[in-house]
Amino acid sequence: MSSRVTSRSSRTSLLRTRAAVLAAGLGVSAVLGAGVAAAADATSASASASSVASAVEAQAAAQAKAAKVTASAKVKAQAAAKKKAAAKKAAAAKKAISWVHPVKKYKLSAKFxxxxxxxxxxxxxxxxxxxxxxxxxxAHGGTVVKTGGNGAGDGPAYGNAIVIRxxxxxxxxxxxxxxxDVRVGQVVATGQHIARSGNTGNSSGPHLHFEIRKTPNFGSAVDPVAFLRAKGLSL
Structure with missing residues (x-):
């Protein structure tokens, strides 16, 4: 009787031990599974964060490139505008110096x-x-075609005169x-000295009489002030 009880008790103890071991094993498996899952989640999160960082970096690079292109275009536009302004100024200066006033520090008197x-x-x-x-x-470069007294052939009213073609x-x-101070046939440049003003001929006081003509002779004159203003000069 005692022997049977002992044997039964031993088997019960063994079963309990196996059950405990099995339960422990299951617990370990559960813990390991949770760990693996957590590791997988961490890996996924890391990959996602890396992807976002790459996207942000790519966007930043694209924005920087766009900003650089815009800045470059702005610099080019400014350079083009400055070049255009300089060319316009140079053209205006060239136009202005192509004709000059025949005398300086003057006062306009009798007009055309x-x-x-x-x-x-x-x-x-x-x-x-x-x-x-x-x-x-x-007033402009050309060739002297008439000089002398008697208005260089145009009449005594002009006094000493010069005509340039x-x-x-x-x-x-x-x-x-x-x-x-020039002779017939002489080539003169714009602004070159040709004479000294005076009071010869039909004159009420010292002055320069200036004409713009269509021919070298009297009777073909046009308004010299309008002509010079059209050339960029102010009078």
Whole structure:
């Protein structure tokens, strides 16, 4: 009787031990499974974070590139605008210096087409009131075609005079001179000294009589002030 009880008790103890071991094994498996799952989640989260970081980095790079392109385009546009402005200024300067005032520090007096007893009909040019001996220059480059007293052939009213031929059928005349410093056939440059102003001929006081003509001779004059203003000069 005692022997059977002991044997039964031993088997019961063994079963309990196996059950405990099995339960422990299951517990370990559960813990390991949870660990594996957690590790997998961590790996996935890490991969996701890396993907987001890459996307952000790519976007930042794209924005930086776009900003660089925009800045470059802006610099090019500014450079083009400056170049255009410089070219316009140079063109204006070139236009202005292609014709110059025949005298400096003058006062405009008798004007073109002005009526009066000083002229046979109306005034044929523009008078620049200056003192005798003032430097007179070629208003534009060309070739001297007429010089001398008696208006260089245009009549005694002009006194000593010079006529210069320019391009495109344009001539300029300078009259009432005290001295002539060029000769017929001489080529002169824009702004080159050609004479000294005076009071010769039919004149009420020292001044330069200036004409723009279509031919070298009297009777073909046009408004010299309008002509010079069209060339960029202010009078």
């Amino acid at each position: 087409n002005q009526a009066g007893g000083m002229w046979q009909s109306t005034h044929s040019g523009q008078d620049f009131a200056v003192s005798s001996g003032t430097d007179v220059v070629a 320019h391009g495109n059928g344009t001539y300029s005349q300078y009259a009432h001179l005290s001295r002539i």
